Amino acid sequence: MASEDMPRPSASSGGGWLGKADTWAGVATIVLALAVIYVSFEYGLGRGGRIGPGYVPLVIGLLLLGLGVLLVARAGRSVDLLDTDIAWRQVGLVTVGIVAFALLLDRAGMIVAILATVLIAAPAAYGNTLVSTLISGVALAAFSWCLFVYFLKISIPVWWF
Amino acid sequence: MELFGQLAYGFELALTPQNLLFCFLGALIGTLVGVLPGLGPVATIAMLLPITFTLPPVAALIMLAGLYYGAQYGGSTTAILVNIPGESSSVVTCLDGHAMARKGRAGAALAIAALGSFFAGTVATFIIAIFSAPMVWIASTFQSPDYFGLMIFGLIAAVVLAQGSVVRSIVMVLVGLIIGLAGTGITDGQSRFTFGIPYLSEGVSFVALAMGLFGVGEVISNLARTFGKPEVQPVSSLWPNRDEARRAVPAVLRGTAIGSILGVLPGGGALIAAFGAYVIEKKWSKRPEEFGHGAVEGVAAPEAANNAGAQTSFIPLLTLGLPSNAVMALMLAAMTIHGIVPGPKLMVERPDLFWAMIASMWIGNLMLVITCPIDGSTSQSWSSAASAPTASRTRRSTCW
Incomplete structure (x- = not known):
């Protein structure tokens, strides 16, 4: 298992920004975050002192959005390359x-x-x-x-x- | 002493024919799963979860626990004989175990691995039993804020101890929280993230989630890999000679200690224990150059450690309700299926379950070490058979 976690360079993906794993992990996170935020508005947010059913999903969605952006922004420095050989x-x-x-x-x-x-x-x-x-x-x-x-x-x- | 009274109570429960049968079944399935590369305990427990619905809770948990430590025994067999780790925690055993086998000491390596595992399992059983006494005392003081603190601790531990990117770990914890939100709210009755699908009104079923994540995922990733025709090393004498035994004993002791500690830590378990023990053994050794070329310590220590770690990783689950690895998360699911809430109150509310499980671990270990000579002689045919039908086995299991 441990050996699979090692970053392994593959010929098909160069060192470019689009070839980094974090870029696409970030994009996926942002898409999920936007969906969660969108849905959570339908549930009623309530107030800070008396939160509604949409409050917690909104907070989680915003956190996810921030982390997704962070992943994409820092992808350039990541050594983790995108694994393109999917079975x-x-x-x-x-x-x-x-x-x-x-x-x-x-x-x-x-x-x-x-x-x-x-x-x-x-x-x-x-x-x-x-x-x-x-x-x-x-x-x-x-x-x-x-x-x-x-x-x-x-x-x-x-x-x- | 009270401890021995409670252990005796546990043995009384674990030795009933039914529980004995399920202990044996679990250990047997675990060994098979351990021998077969490409099918680990996580995927197997995920697949067996639905079946445990219909078993009595004690029998179900005894079986699943047996599967986990049984896989530690089985995994080392193929690691030594064929140089294929049957189970991820046996990866380090390949290094020196297979090197020993190529020197004609396959039998000795197998015996050291099995006896070391048994010793570690015995010690770990006692450690769990001893740990439990102070936990019962703490359990009586546990309130909601304490449980909340525990949850936060668990989530933070999941991030801190995950391998790889920290940001991605946090993302996965949050995704897990989102999945957990699906279903009808407990306080307001509002359904969230159900998308009008009635199946989701009670939330995402843990069994379905575990199947998809651990079962199907592992099956697919193993199908994508191919295994070459293995070269099986012959087993000669099953007993280690004087020199090997002299080197193995202290290594087993160190491995047991390291494994027991690493198993308790959140994020720990058999895998980390085995790697940790190997690294430390190599650092401390007066003959580090022998490692990788059939050092006895390189087999004894990680094998003891992975078994000790496999068992002590039950401690955070049974005492705090925190699963420290994927297998423990599945054990937690199995308990939840039966309406049992693992945590500080488990020992007070279900002492039968707690002590029967601990006693069964020792019995299961004993069963596994007794079958070791049989295993040793049949393992050649086993492991050569094991590599070929892996593909068909894993595929078949996708239907479950």
Whole structure:
């Protein structure tokens, strides 16, 4: 873990301002801060002595805004470079797999949802064949049924009917 | 002495067949998780959280605790034999453990790691038990302002002890506060940050958050990495020779002391303990040039330290309600799921839970050290098998 925290120079991102990690961390923080500030005004701020539900979010939002600006401003001196090699394939497939599970669980039942998730996410790992994927999908579905439906008796739709 | 009476009470509870079973299960799963690179205790506990809903609280916590220290044992096995740390706190064990293995002393390295871990675990169990007595006394005086002070302390500690940029740490603490605000307000009933989604009216579920942050995140980052075909070192004699034992004993003692202290600190735990012990061992050694080339101390001290640290990091959680690392945050979530509030009053309100958990830690350590010879002989097949199906294992777990 510690080794991952080290700043590692990569060829694709030079030392420029746009290639610093802090620049983009700051931009993300500012975007989040503005959203929080905007939303907190809708909740009613109250007064200093009797604060409303929007008061604390507003304070946090303003603090975030300040820190975001600070991050961007100081990014030039940072040695932390932007890591541009993102494993899009893995991120995409795993995310789609989980979303598919969420959408299918109520509509098609647990068994179909699990099989679909495994089939979608399997290509994210190297060395999976169709056979190994099918085996692990069926095994996981069977295991989940035993654990959650049979032993724990959690009310999950097993099939679509 | 009262302490022994309470410990006996804890053992009585921990030795019931059910709790014994879950202690074994936790230690077993922990060892497997530790052996498999790419699946750490944090992700596994995050995935197992939903299952603990249906268990009795004592059994659930015993199992999850077993998983954490079990992973410390398992992680060192692959570190020594294959030079792949199965678990992040075993990274330093790779340096000298694997070097020992290449010199044909793999068995000795495994035995030193396991026995050192067991000794450290035993000491840490007693430290937790001893620490608890003064805490019960303090607990009776705790009021709201004290809890508020504790919270502030926890948030500041999270910033101060985080690795890397301080500004980014503060940002993450604030983002955490924003996520915590979502849901219906306790005092005014106003719903905030729910965006009209009924699921969010009770706030963001900690289990969902932990799954996303620690479970799915770790799975994806491990899938993106590839592991080469490992070269497994053979295990010869399992026992260290006279000279190795003589060098290991003081190192284990130092590692236990360092690990126990670093584990208690907020932000501490097994990982920092292992690194700290290794660095200090190398500094103090009369033969620093041997480190990295199979120094016995370089295996004994960090292995003792990571186990001691893993266990003493329960102290801030159990006594103050402050999670000192990600695993403890998940333990806190597991307690909250069962309606238990960790903190100064835990020992007064749920002495059964407290003492059963402490007793189970020692029992779990004993189980792990007894299975060590079996582990040693099977670990060759284990660890060679471990590296290949990692990808398929982690993928499967994404569905949970």
